[in-house]
Amino acid sequence: MKKILLALTAVAAMTGSASAADLAARPYVKAPVAAPVANWTGFYIFGGGGGGLSNADQSVVDTVTGTPLTITQRQGGSGWFGTVGLGYDWQFNSTWVAGVFADGQFGSIRATIQDPLFQITGSQKLEDSWAAGVRLGWLVAPNVLSYVNGGYSGAHFGQTNFTNLAGVPVGAHLGSYNRNGWFVGGGVENSLNIFGITSPGWFMKTEYRSAFYNAKTQTELLDAGNVPLVNSIRANSWNQTVSTSLVYRFNWTGPVVAKY
Incomplete structure (x- = not known):
């Protein structure tokens, strides 16, 4: 009987040692971590530049009566510009981002101005403009936003100095002026990681924008004394631009990782 008890005690001791050894050998497994989630909510600033095209539907009208003296014709031009701005975005779910922004543009986008009756021509420059609007974006990927935008815009156009067909100044010009309008556009914004x-x-x-400004009637003026002439130019302005900008987001410190 004593031999049986001793044998059972030895087996129990060996089993307990083996179980302890098995527990000690088990590897440590970390708890699962949630996938990184990017967040677009917050303020940002940007700066860049690009190129643009300008188009205008023009006609010559009588200065006193406003009666059209020529048929309407479309003139165009092109140039470059720089831009700076700021904005705020709000990511309201995993797919959509909405925001507000404002920016300014400065540079030299030139368009042709003509009076076929006097056979004179000149170049009008869009010197600077501003815009304030909203945008709505769809996240193609967590760090890539495709968006459309729109809003109000204002522009300053410089003085136009006329020359004859041979390029010789004729001593007449159109004064500088400001116009307001609206714009629509869209683009893609992506992280530089x-x-x-x-x-x-x-x-x-990278953004495309199309801006439309209200029509303006300008009286042709003699350089000496700004004396009004009998003809005036009536024209609207449609400007298309493509820009690339570097953006800095103040709230962006990389993907936000959930903690357990």
Whole structure:
């Protein structure tokens, strides 16, 4: 009987040691971590530049009566510009982002102005403009936003100095003026965390914009004394631009990782 008890005690001791050894050998497994989630909510600033096209439907009218003296014809031009701005975005679910923004543009987008009756021509420059609007975007990827935008815009157009067909100044001009209008556009904005380079907060956006400004009637003036002439030019302005800007987002420190 004593031999049986001793044998059972030895087996129990060996089993307990083996169980303890098995527990000690088990590897440590970390708890699962949620996938990184990017958040677009917050303020940002940007600056960049690009090129633009200008078009205008023009006609010559009588200065006193406003009666059209020629048929309407479309003139155009092109140029470059720089831009700076700021905005605020709000990501309201995993897919959509809405925001407000304001920006200014400065540069030299020129368009042709003509009076076929006097056979004179000149160049009118869009010197600077501003815009304030809203945008709505769809996240193609967590760090890539495709968006459309729209809003109000204002522009300053410089003085137009006329020459004859040979390019000789004729001593007449159109004065500078301001006009208001509206714009629509769209673009893509993406994080610069690419090619293995980490750039928290830095983005790049490329945007197309089409701005339409109200028609303006300008009296042709002699350079000497700004004496009004009998003809005036009536024209609207339609400007298309493409820009690329560097964006910095103040709230962006990289993907937000959920903690447990």
